[in-house]
Amino acid sequence: MTAELVAVNSGPHSCSLAGYPKLEIRMDKGSRAHGAGQGSPAPVTLDTGRKAVIDLRYSEMNGKGPDTECPATASPADVAAPGDSATVRVPMVDQNAKPTKDTICGAEVRMSAPVAR
Structure with missing residues (x-):
């Protein structure tokens, strides 16, 4: 599966995103998936x-089909800017900005390099 992590500069000045953000997605059963670039x-x-947009890739399959042993569904995510320890909890939303949940198998979500849009 693919998704996007989007950060918007809402401040009055330009800013720089240097590196990968910290990403931790919470699962229904208490486990977590972590972002890795x-x-x-x-x-x-x-x-x-x-x-800034970061493409996310993760598996929702165990290799044999939907896995009932996966940590159920994921939402929300804790995100921190690169080098910052302060996290912000953000909801997972679909393309129409409606709340959504997704199944993530495994403990890693791969992140692409940030791109400005």
Whole structure:
């Protein structure tokens, strides 16, 4: 499955996102999936109103089909900017900004490098 993590610069000045954010997705049964990126992505500078998008990839299958042993559904996520320890709890939403949940098998969600949009 794929999803996106989106951060918007709502401040009055440009800002920079340097690295991968901390991402921890909470599961219904108390377990968590953590975001993992590879390497050191180039910093992304965001003018006011611009957003950084990180593609997320994860499995909702155990290799044989839907897995009832998976940690059920996931929502919400705790996110912190790179190098920041303060997390923000964000809901998982669909393309229409409606609350949603998704099944994540495994403890890792792969993250692409941030891209400005």
